[in-house]
Amino acid sequence: MLREITRHLITLVIFVTFQQLLWLTLSAYEDSLFCDTFHSEEPGWRECNICTKRLHCGCIASKFLLELLDYGGVGCSSCARSSRLHSRLIKLHVHGFEDFGCLDDSSESISGLLPVPHIQCDEIPNGFGSLTRNNAGDMESIPVESTVAANDNDEGGLAQLCRLIEASEPSLLHPSERANTNGCLGQFRQEEIRHAIGDIGTGFSNMTLPSIVSSKFTKADNMSSLLDMGDMHSSLSEPSLSMALGAPSGTTNFAPFPGGAVEGREQGKTPSSFQQGQRSRPILPKPSKLGLLASSENNKGSASELRIARPPAEGRGKNQLLPRYWPRITDQELQQLSGDLNSNIVPLFEKILSASDAGRIGRLVLPKACAEAYFPPISQSEGIPLKIQDIKGREWTFQFRFWPNNNSRMYVLEGVTPCIQSMQLKAGDTITFSRIDPGGKLVMGFRKSTNNNEDAQDAQASGLLDGTASGETSLSADGYIGWNNSENHGGGINGDLLQQITTPTEKKRTRNIGPKSKRLLMHSEDAMELRLTWEEAQDLLRPPPSVKPTVVTIEDHEFEEYDEPPVFGKRTIFTSRSPGRQEQWAQCDDCSKWRKLPVDALLPPKWTCSENAWDSSRCVCSVSEEMTPKDLDNLLRVSKDFKKRRILESQKRFQDCEPSGLDALASAAVLGDNIDDSGEPSVGATTKHPRHRPGCTCIVCIQPPSGKGKHKPTCTCNVCMTVKRRFKTLMLRKKKRQSEREAETSQKDNMDHKEPEVNGTMSHEALHINNPETAVSQSKMQTEKPETSAGQIDLNCHPNREDMPLDMPGLTTMNLVDMGNTHLDSYIKENGLSSLVWDQQGDQTQHSGESLRRLSDEAFLASIGWTHESRRD
DNA sequence: ATGGTGCATGTTTAC
DNA sequence: TAAACATGCACCATG
Numbered sequence: 001m002l003r004e005i006t007r008h009l010i011t012l013v014i015f016v017t018f019q020q021l022l023w024l025t026l027s028a029y030e031d032s033l034f035c036d037t038f039h040s041e042e043p044g045w046r047e048c049n050i051c052t053k054r055l056h057c058g059c060i061a062s063k064f065l066l067e068l069l070d071y072g073g074v075g076c077s078s079c080a081r082s083s084r085l086h087s088r089l090i091k092l093h094v095h096g097f098e099d100f101g102c103l104d105d106s107s108e109s110i111s112g113l114l115p116v117p118h119i120q121c122d123e124i125p126n127g128f129g130s131l132t133r134n135n136a137g138d139m140e141s142i143p144v145e146s147t148v149a150a151n152d153n154d155e156g157g158l159a160q161l162c163r164l165i166e167a168s169e170p171s172l173l174h175p176s177e178r179a180n181t182n183g184c185l186g187q188f189r190q191e192e193i194r195h196a197i198g199d200i201g202t203g204f205s206n207m208t209l210p211s212i213v214s215s216k217f218t219k220a221d222n223m224s225s226l227l228d229m230g231d232m233h234s235s236l237s238e239p240s241l242s243m244a245l246g247a248p249s250g251t252t253n254f255a256p257f258p259g260g261a262v263e264g265r266e267q268g269k270t271p272s273s274f275q276q277g278q279r280s281r282p283i284l285p286k287p288s289k290l291g292l293l294a295s296s297e298n299n300k301g302s303a304s305e306l307r308i309a310r311p312p313a314e315g316r317g318k319n320q321l322l323p324r325y326w327p328r329i330t331d332q333e334l335q336q337l338s339g340d341l342n343s344n345i346v347p348l349f350e351k352i353l354s355a356s357d358a359g360r361i362g363r364l365v366l367p368k369a370c371a372e373a374y375f376p377p378i379s380q381s382e383g384i385p386l387k388i389q390d391i392k393g394r395e396w397t398f399q400f401r402f403w404p405n406n407n408s409r410m411y412v413l414e415g416v417t418p419c420i421q422s423m424q425l426k427a428g429d430t431i432t433f434s435r436i437d438p439g440g441k442l443v444m445g446f447r448k449s450t451n452n453n454e455d456a457q458d459a460q461a462s463g464l465l466d467g468t469a470s471g472e473t474s475l476s477a478d479g480y481i482g483w484n485n486s487e488n489h490g491g492g493i494n495g496d497l498l499q500q501i502t503t504p505t506e507k508k509r510t511r512n513i514g515p516k517s518k519r520l521l522m523h524s525e526d527a528m529e530l531r532l533t534w535e536e537a538q539d540l541l542r543p544p545p546s547v548k549p550t551v552v553t554i555e556d557h558e559f560e561e562y563d564e565p566p567v568f569g570k571r572t573i574f575t576s577r578s579p580g581r582q583e584q585w586a587q588c589d590d591c592s593k594w595r596k597l598p599v600d601a602l603l604p605p606k607w608t609c610s611e612n613a614w615d616s617s618r619c620v621c622s623v624s625e626e627m628t629p630k631d632l633d634n635l636l637r638v639s640k641d642f643k644k645r646r647i648l649e650s651q652k653r654f655q656d657c658e659p660s661g662l663d664a665l666a667s668a669a670v671l672g673d674n675i676d677d678s679g680e681p682s683v684g685a686t687t688k689h690p691r692h693r694p695g696c697t698c699i700v701c702i703q704p705p706s707g708k709g710k711h712k713p714t715c716t717c718n719v720c721m722t723v724k725r726r727f728k729t730l731m732l733r734k735k736k737r738q739s740e741r742e743a744e745t746s747q748k749d750n751m752d753h754k755e756p757e758v759n760g761t762m763s764h765e766a767l768h769i770n771n772p773e774t775a776v777s778q779s780k781m782q783t784e785k786p787e788t789s790a791g792q793i794d795l796n797c798h799p800n801r802e803d804m805p806l807d808m809p810g811l812t813t814m815n816l817v818d819m820g821n822t823h824l825d826s827y828i829k830e831n832g833l834s835s836l837v838w839d840q841q842g843d844q845t846q847h848s849g850e851s852l853r854r855l856s857d858e859a860f861l862a863s864i865g866w867t868h869e870s871r872r873d
Numbered sequence: 874a875t876g877g878t879g880c881a882t883g884t885t886t887a888c
Numbered sequence: 889t890a891a892a893c894a895t896g897c898a899c900c901a902t903g
Binding site: 355356357359361365367368405406407408410 | 893
């Protein structure tokens with residue numbers, strides 16, 4: 001690590017030193033600067049085609065081992081290996097930069113070549129390239145724009161260089177190195193790095209082809225290979241090249257901007273660009289992340305399609321359009337589209353769908369500038385219906401409107417859900433808007449992001465879905481305006497060529513990553529998964545080992561407080577095969593055998609038989625299980641029942657403390673909330689579980705101590721009101737279900753008596769009792785289908801219970817239990833199960849006893865209107 | 874209970 | 889720092 005840092009620092013110093021020397025030397029030449037387009041007038045001198053400034057290449061070469069080439073470019077004066085390249089590339093071959101791979105003649109990389117595209121005369125002093133390494137490990141150069149280099153004086157060369165390296169090759173520096181670098185320089189702000197990225201990216205975006213070429217054609221001095229590859233990619237690259245270079249596009253119908261890309265604020269910043277653009281000067285749009293995208297996409301491989309952000313077409317206020325909304329359509333796509341539609345397609349803008357855009361609300365937020373530029377003007381908030389044709393020719397009518405927002409407007413397209421769904425778009429995909437000329441008909445298309453959701457989320461969370469989001473991989477050529485692969489109309493585009501790979505480093509910048517953004521996109525499935533995982537985790541929480549809790553007594557109630565966070569423990573199950581005797585069982589991680597443990601045993605996350613300190617006879621995996629498989633099945637089932645019974649026991653404890661009916665309900669609610677019905681193994685036998693910590697806002701913790709007389713029937717505290725409200729709701733719901741069920745039952749009776757009531761709830765209960773296996777599965781079903789469960793339980797309720805007043809003073813847990821048992825007895829007798837008698841002492845066989853207890857538990861829960869569903873509430 | 878609507882608000886980004 | 893924008897949320901309508 002240290003060596004790496006040192007190596008980089010040395011490299012930086014050398015690099016900067018060289019840069020400073022170059023600067024000084026070039027400055028000495030004053031007007032003798034060179035351009036990327038120059039011609040030879042006399043030996044040793046080159047003159048810029050544009051500004052006619054002259055550069056005596058020989059002097060430079062002699063000092064810096066550079067030389068200008070007759071056919072354009074700069075080569076190493078010693079090896080001349082990099083002497084030939086595209087005329088718009090200036091290549092610097094710098095000795096002494098072995099670290100970047102130069103001077104390695106055998107290297108397959110572009111080592112040591114510093115193509116500096118579009119260098120203009122006034123850029124040369126700062127126009128030094130830094131190196132980056134593309135995905136394939138090839139070396140590429142990244143031009144340093146004047147804006148960055150201008151800071152050189154402020155930050156110092158080293159800082160700039162570090163920044164450039166950082167920006168151009170985030171992976172080059174290890175994070176720690178990065179930190180060190182930042183630290184030592186003390187002035188590297190992420191912001192600046194970001195700008196550097198943008199700057200560099202812009203350069204790339206404008207040198208798309210050259211950069212690719214230079215990176216791909218490792219024998220860069222081999223013009224033939226360049227040409228060969230150029231032929232191979234000519235269809236792809238040339239149009240983009242022409243676009244990128246700002247040359248008048250003769251190969252595309254897309255030429256809607258008289259001023260090219262240099263417009264708006266760009267004009268002010270690069271005034272010469274416009275002029276030069278008239279002379280086939282490269283377009284130098286404002287540095288933007290877009291450029292980074294282009295560059296990143298350009299890095300993706302030799303066969304990458306070049307998706308260049310196009311400056312917007314003419315429109316109102318088009319000058320204010322952010323580059324992120326610039327349409328990125330390849331000329332190839334454009335040509336194909338125009339051909340397919342037999343018209344001239346004018347890309348207007350595009351937008352990456354946000355979660356809310358793609359959501360069910362059906363509102364697509366339009367970029368304000370885009371909406372005002374390309375959509376009809378609207379003065380009323382209600383807006384106007386806007387017809388937009390999709391790529392299948394279907395015409396959609398959206399409501400184009402706006403909302404007042406902070407003295408501004410927020411434009412939306414309403415009613416886009418059907419369209420979005422028909423295109424099967426999701427957050428992260430890009431929707432595009434184009435115009436068909438003549439006629440001005442609006443057309444919408446899309447580009448699918450083949451990345452998964454999390455990528456989109458990443459990008460979204462990190463604010464990268466603004467054009468730099470690289471979720472748009474595998475961009476279909478047809479897809480720009482909606483021709484997805486399945487609907488490919490042909491066009492001879494090799495899909496493979498369009499595969500684009502995104503590097504993580506391009507996706508994620510140091511900014512906006514992490515919890516800073518609260519807008520993490522979480523899809524429902526993910527949220528559900530997370531929730532379940534969280535719940536599972538909750539069940540596995542254990543008090544921190546070897547940490548004694550601080551017992552705080554508040555109004556006669558003891559609360560355990562832990563200074564340490566809880567720890568995860570191994571899942572165990574609790575059961576009570578005989579009355580009053582609780583057991584804990586754990587499964588060995590090695591042999592999967594179940595071992596019995598003391599109830600109070602807490603296991604680490606990983607536990608094996610060898611750690612079974614409580615049973616020396618079963619402390620090795622080779623020893624058989626204590627239980628038969630059948631017992632094991634029962635055990636698992638009983639475990640679930642045990643959990644439910646704990647509810648009863650806890651409620652009994654509350655009842656012993658003279659609880660009111662509300663207390664019982666509240667207690668049930670609390671327990672129900674905390675003890676899920678999932679049948680999952682429970683934590684140790686303590687109700688003061690460690691999850692309740694200071695600051696916890698769960699219902700247990702916010703509830704005032706419910707000691708004696710704390711909650712009277714007339715109490716209107718939040719807890720009581722909540723419980724009352726919930727109870728009332730449950731009763732109403734229950735009553736409704738009851739009536740529905742009665743109607744259903746009577747209807748069934750009238751219809752058919754032949755078919756046994758297999759699907760009826762009673763049969764289910766009977767099966768529970770007669771068939772333990774079924775009982776287990778059914779029990780599981782109950783867990784998974786709370787509604788069904790509730791339905792079953794309802795049959796056990798006392799008919800009069802429906803009218804039971806909420807505040808009935810006599811409503812105690814014991815009453816409820818009694819009622820439940822009464823109902824159960826009735827139910828059993830009614831169903832011919834009189835042989836199975838509820839035995840409080842547990843003298844029954846294990847199966848029936850547990851089943852009955854379970855039924856009793858369920859009956860109790862039902863009797864208080866407490867269903868799985870309500871517990872989840 | 875669910876979904877639509879309009880607006881408010883917090884976050885991000887560009888200047 | 890202000891504008892833009894993504895999303896939250898209250899309110900209302902509907903089933």
